[in-house]
Amino acid sequence: MQPKLSMQLQCPMPKLDFEVITLGHGSGGLLTNQLLESGVFNILNNEILAQKHDGAILPITGQIAFTTDSFVISPLFFPNSNIGELAIHGTLNDLAMCGAIPQYLSLSFILEEGLTMEELWEILLAIKVATEKAGIQIVTGDTKVVEKGKGDKIFINTAGIGTLHPKAQISLQRIKPNDAIIISGSIANHGIAIMSVREGLTFETTLQSDTKALHHATKILLDHFGEQIHLLKDPTRGGVAAVLNEVARDAKIGIELHQKYIPIAEQVEGACEILGLDPLYVANEGIFISIVDEKIANDYLELLKSLPEGKEAAIIGKVVEQHPKQVVLNSQIGGKRVVNMPIGEQLPRIC
């Protein structure tokens, strides 16, 4: 078990008059001020935030990408990460998938009465570390408190702005037959890590979430391959299956996958067997799928594999003219099946 971030960073929680969040912390009065000053502003301090405007004034020129995402994950803390880090990485990665270099983020909390300051502190520290590693700033935000029972401890929303990479030309319309489909790492780690905490399953070693920021890797890849990268996607909710089905449907192309090339950790595969889940539909938070010109596929893979985010990268399939709007998987044993859009949440099977 890793020590808490507050221990690792030697960032002790400030001495406050309260141990838990109450409705008063969202009132806009003294309690709100105390929470923001001692917590948010101190820990996430930067020049723009320090101006304490109602909004942030940002020095940006050129084309920008803009995205937003909300985080409601339960449990809040899971092996290798917590909701705070996830909230930063999620929005950074959405910007990265647009071919943008993330610059600024907003951060909003909806806190439920009863959340402990210790929990909030751990989450804030994770946010601080994630933003520093990513080289971005949090420039505006908001905190609201809801009554006990009206939330689930903490909900986080982040929005982000990034400047477009000058060579990026990422769009569904640019996908064409024979494009290679490349995945940056092994699948289903995040979803299974969360599920094993929820279900109280233990394995020989702890399954860890793969959450990580991907924009350093996508920037290097765009520097090298520019417009030959046709699409970038991070297979979060619904997993690889949902993302590739969206691509096939919206670009009106067929996708052919080879199960034997799709990287998956043995433990994760085993956990999926036990839980009765299909790893193709399980969420990821630290990998991305690239659809690139077939001519650069091998060079792209080689560069990606040399980056820390892409050590386990693999070419897993290609774009085809046949079966438009459908994803077809060549199974491990040589059979074929359609990989459909998931219906809702995956439900474990009886036996």
Next chain:
Amino acid sequence: MKYITEYRNPEWVEKYIHKLNQITTQTWTIMEVCGGQTHSLVKNGLLSMLPQKVQMVHGPGCPVCVTPLHLIDKAVYLAQQPNVILCSFGDMLRVPGSQKSLLEAKAQGAEVRILYSPLEAVQLAKENPQKEVVFFAVGFETTAPANALSVLHAQRQGITNYSILASHVLVPPAMEAVMQDETATIQGFLAAGHVCTIMGLSEYEPIVQRYQIPIVVTGFEPVDLLEGIYKVVQQLEQGKAHLENQYSRVVKPEGNPEARKIMAQVFEICDREWRGIGTIPKSGYALRPELALYDADQKFEITLEKAQESSECIAGQVLKGIKKPHQCSQFGKKCTPITPLGAPMVSSEGACAAYYHFAQTKEETESIITQ
């Protein structure tokens, strides 16, 4: 993953496909009884690899699919009671009742929990003495021992706020029902491996004799299934009808007597209604009368009118193998996994859902297979 990956070896798969192609001289119709086998056939793309003359028909062995409508209504009714926590295996939640599914009841505020084991439900009852915890005990002979054990555990610990809503069904009577249907065309069975792990082999010999039909007890991995199919076809081609055990690494001829002892302590055999098929005599388990305290059906006063199945759903014919899912006029149209008319479209083990996930139409299936 040892003892699993070996049975997913592409070389062995190829070998069995080759052997099957060599021995198959005419069309044979074989039913895989268990929903887990259907799921594996589809998930691994095996249906696209079999010789065209080997026709697989997907049997009634999906517990989710055969749980009757009024029992789902009962589960929903119980879940909606203010002091009840209803626990269930995951894939029962999406099955439509006459008004709503458990998932919809949950969204409207009912306390519904997904569990992996009924023993967790007993624990939940212990932790919530002011609540009634009901476990929706669905399944074949495979899940019956654990469900029975949960009742014994509750009894031993003096827990009185735990009960089960039993919907247990048995495989051999269903196989007989399939054979007795005049329109059925089944020529061989893959019997359900995990059911036989509990029950052993003896129940199947009489069916082999009575209907002169080959039965091969079969596992769930691709090589298991192919070996099972191969053994059935081999018998059919030689004009034989025997009981064989392909899954001998797991299934002992005598089954698991300990598990059966526990089942006998808790359950007795009863007539059961099967969704889409109707009532099959002596085809299920009910709680013994002396355990009425643990029988949700008796513990709670449930006054519900018995709802009628959708007349457009041909689930019964699909479960008996008379029709394939895509031969239904509503398949992929009015009936999809989002808006299922019947249960086989819900569970990933259900034949209709399996076909839907494989390809929406017969044409699409064929175009993909024959590419």
